[in-house]
């Protein structure tokens with residue numbers, strides 16, 4: 001079942017009549033429409049709103065549609081947005097150029113209402129499947145958490161937010177203690193259940209805008225936005241208790257697991273520019289190592305345990 005969130009279509013055309021016409025034609029399609037009346041406004045709205053589809057007029061005064069299209073293709077955040085060209089005079093050379101540059105379709109003015117709707121629907125359907133596949137590629141199959149690739153991308157986003165706006169970011173690394181022994185004693189399928197349940201507890205005990213990931217094997221990582229190191233340490237302590245409180249049943253036996261935690265925060269470094277995804281990962285890893293060395297089932301921070 002596909003996500004039913006409303007998709008957005010940006011119309012970039014200098015003619016108010018065209019905006020009115022397309023709005024009327026697409027009014028029953030269940031899409032949200034965004035309007036830009038020149039290429040500059042179109043680019044600004046595309047950057048801000050990341051629409052699911054752009055209907056782009058080729059012949060506009062000032063910057064023309066083909067130039068805007070090239071600008072969209074040059075920005076990694078925008079290059080995957082499908083574009084349908086709107087044009088009155090589409091010669092074969094322009095058509096070929098448009099498709100070679102990556103346009104998904106074109107509609108010639110004056111529009112046939114049924115054809116316009118069919119082309120918009122087809123483009124939006126493809127976009128929805130692409131989004132779904134892109135999301136699936138970033139999810140860990142066993143636990144349903146985000147995977148390591150997503151964590152790396154999000155950490156880079158948070159570090160640039162730190163540099164631009166000064167919003168602090170913290171990172172918690174989590175590693176289940178003696179997990180090899182759990183597998184060896186109770187079997188690999190039981191180990192998988194432990195991973196799933198720990199993942200669930202980490203997800204439930206954090207906020208919606210925290211990014212909880214399976215980093216690999218029995219290791220997890222959590223990005224905490226707008227959170228100080230001290231705040232992250234107290235969250236990690238709460239998570240440490242929550243994991244230790246889980247009770248697993250294996251036949252008649254009751255099994256408890258624990259995990260060790262390593263915390264690193266951008267506010268531990270005075271110079272924002274010196275903070276990177278790598279330095280945060282390294283600091284959290286060292287803190288985790290300290291927690292393991294100090295006896296496990298605890299939170300490490302600043303290379304010491306608390």
Ligand SMILES: Nc1nc2c(ncn2[C@@H]2O[C@H](COP(=O)(O)OP(=O)(O)OP(=O)(O)O)[C@@H](O)[C@H]2O)c(=O)[nH]1
Pocket residue numbers: 142175176177178179180181183187188189190191192195216217218292296
């Ligand atoms: N069941 C299961 N086990 C996994 C999975 N991925 C990795 N492992 C196991 O996790 C274990 C990790 O063991 P180690 O790295 O030695 O760490 P540990 O036993 O947890 O020891 P400490 O981290 O020092 O407390 C290995 O035995 C891996 O085979 C998985 O997807 N499922």
